[in-house]
Amino acid sequence: MYQPLRTAHTETVRIRNLDYHVRTWGDEAATQPPLVLLHGWMDVGASWQFVVDAFGEAFFGSRRILAPDWRGFGHTRPAAPCDHYVFADYLADLDQLLDHYAGAAPVDLVGHSMGGNIAMFYAGIRPARIRRLVNLEGFGLPATRPEQAPGRYAQWMDEIRRHERGELALKTYGDVDGVAQRLRKTNPRLPADKAAWLAREWAALGPDGRWAILGDDAHKIVNPQLYRVDEALALYAAIGAPVLSVQSDSDSLGQWWKGKYTLDEYHQRLGHVRDVRTAVVQDAGHMLHHDQPQVVAQRIEDFVAGPA
Numbered sequence: 001m002y003q004p005l006r007t008a009h010t011e012t013v014r015i016r017n018l019d020y021h022v023r024t025w026g027d028e029a030a031t032q033p034p035l036v037l038l039h040g041w042m043d044v045g046a047s048w049q050f051v052v053d054a055f056g057e058a059f060f061g062s063r064r065i066l067a068p069d070w071r072g073f074g075h076t077r078p079a080a081p082c083d084h085y086v087f088a089d090y091l092a093d094l095d096q097l098l099d100h101y102a103g104a105a106p107v108d109l110v111g112h113s114m115g116g117n118i119a120m121f122y123a124g125i126r127p128a129r130i131r132r133l134v135n136l137e138g139f140g141l142p143a144t145r146p147e148q149a150p151g152r153y154a155q156w157m158d159e160i161r162r163h164e165r166g167e168l169a170l171k172t173y174g175d176v177d178g179v180a181q182r183l184r185k186t187n188p189r190l191p192a193d194k195a196a197w198l199a200r201e202w203a204a205l206g207p208d209g210r211w212a213i214l215g216d217d218a219h220k221i222v223n224p225q226l227y228r229v230d231e232a233l234a235l236y237a238a239i240g241a242p243v244l245s246v247q248s249d250s251d252s253l254g255q256w257w258k259g260k261y262t263l264d265e266y267h268q269r270l271g272h273v274r275d276v277r278t279a280v281v282q283d284a285g286h287m288l289h290h291d292q293p294q295v296v297a298q299r300i301e302d303f304v305a306g307p308a
Contacts (some may be wrong), residue, residue, distance in 0.1 A: 002197035005053040006060065008046070010075075015096045016089075021045070021075035022097070025052050025065040033107050033131050035304065036098070037067040040113030042215045044074035046201035047112075050194060051289050054297035059305055063108075066101055068093075070115075072216035074201075083160050084221045090118045091125060098129055106131040106241075108304045112289055113137050123243075124235030132304045133243045136296065137286055139253050140269065142261035144226035156224035168220045172210040179203040179211050189284070189291040198290075229269070236272040243276040244303040246296070252286035 006025055013020045023045040037048040045067035052065055069076040071093060072085055098107060109130050111119030116138015123130040144152075162168055173179045179199035184190050190198075203211045247253075253263050270276050279299055284291035 002050075002191075002193040004049050004197075006049075008049065008052075013097065013100050015093055015100070018071055018076060018078065018093075020071075020093070020097065021069040023048075023067045023069075026060060026063055028064055030062055030064045032062040032305075033105060034102050035063050035065045035108045035110065035300075036101075037065065038094070038109070038111035038115030038119055039067065039070065039073070040111075040115050041219065042073070042213070043112070044202055044214060045069045046074070047198065048289065049197075049201075050293035051297045051300070054294045055301060059301045064101075066097075068097055069214075072219055074214050077216070082216060082218050083163055084156070084218055084224075085216070087118075087223060087225075091122050094118060094122050095126065102129075108132045108134075109241075110134040110300055111136065111138055113286065120239070120243075121232070121235050123241055124238035127238055127240035130239075130241040133239070133241045134300050134303060135243060135245045136289060137247055137252060139247075139261075139263075139266045140229075140232055141227040142257055143229045143265075146226070149226055152222065152226055153224050155222050159221040163218055163221055168217045170213050170215065170217045170220075172206065172208075172212045173203065174210060176200060176203070176205075176211055179213075187285060187287045187290060190287070194290065233269060233272045236269060237274070239273050239275075241275070242303075243270075243273050244299065245270055245276060245278045246288070246299055247278070247280055248284040248286060248288045248291070249280050249282050250285045 008023045008025050010021060010023050013022055039045055039047050048067045070090060072078065072082065106129055109119045109123065116135040117140055119133055120135055120138060123133050173182065176199050179202065180195040183195045183198060183202065203213050206212045251263060253261065253266060281288045281292050281295050289296045
């Protein structure tokens with residue numbers, strides 16, 4: 001099984017009536033801005049361990065690195081059962097997490113997938129708080145039309161009922177090896193040793209003796225509000241920090257949306273960011289920070305620590 005090279009510490013921070021679980025590496029007294037790592041949907045903060053282990057010694061030694069578990073993921077669980085989650089809550093959660101860890105000082109922000117989308121929106125809302133931003137495959141969503149709203153709200157209400165009936169429950173596994181196999185089925189590039197380690201962070205043994213994914217099944221319920229591209233572009237345009245957008249060479253966006261939303265459209269949207277550059281990671285899929293952690297770590301390090 002994979003053995004982490006750098007020891008993580010975990011702590012709990014009270015944020016908006018939630019006990020937020022945060023994984024940290026490095027020295028609180030580090031001289032450079034904190035590096036905040038935001039995980040994606042159905043993932044956990046521990047997912048960044050492979051990238052943290054790949055950072056150079058000088059870079060790692062100069063920073064405190066933080067990786068929260070988003071609400072409803074990992075060990076940040078609501079005190080009472082929840083039947084849906086609202087995207088805007090992640091923005092407010094991040095705002096107060098940065099209050100706690102950085103005060104008024106700007107941070108360097110890295111987000112993957114959903115975490116990348118949160119990072120892009122947040123950087124437009126609070127531009128002074130972000131020094132550099134790295135977005136790993138946070139593509140946003142296909143454009144919608146106002147006339148889709150009635151159907152979307154109906155779908156949301158129907159899925160809440162399905163959730164109440166237990167129809168959206170996540171699969172459980174008889175042992176931790178089953179969890180590791182699930183991780184490798186989703187991402188065949190993930191080495192077996194890393195899957196075995198990550199399985200113990202991504203799932204936990206339940207009272208029924210089965211391993212359950214550390215993600216609330218209510219996250220499967222559709223967002224009732226449409227994705228409004230004009231609002232997203234306004235937020236992109238308000239970003240003050242330099243942005244590095246990183247994607248894999250496998251076009252995961254095209255695989256998901258099958259022509260409804262393309263990489264060309266995403267790059268057109270990026271044109272609204274005033275200071276942006278792009279990079280491609282070869283031989284990687286959507287989980288590029290698992291597939292090529294050394295390459296991703298070097299991209300982050302070069303961009304964040306490089307000259308203005």
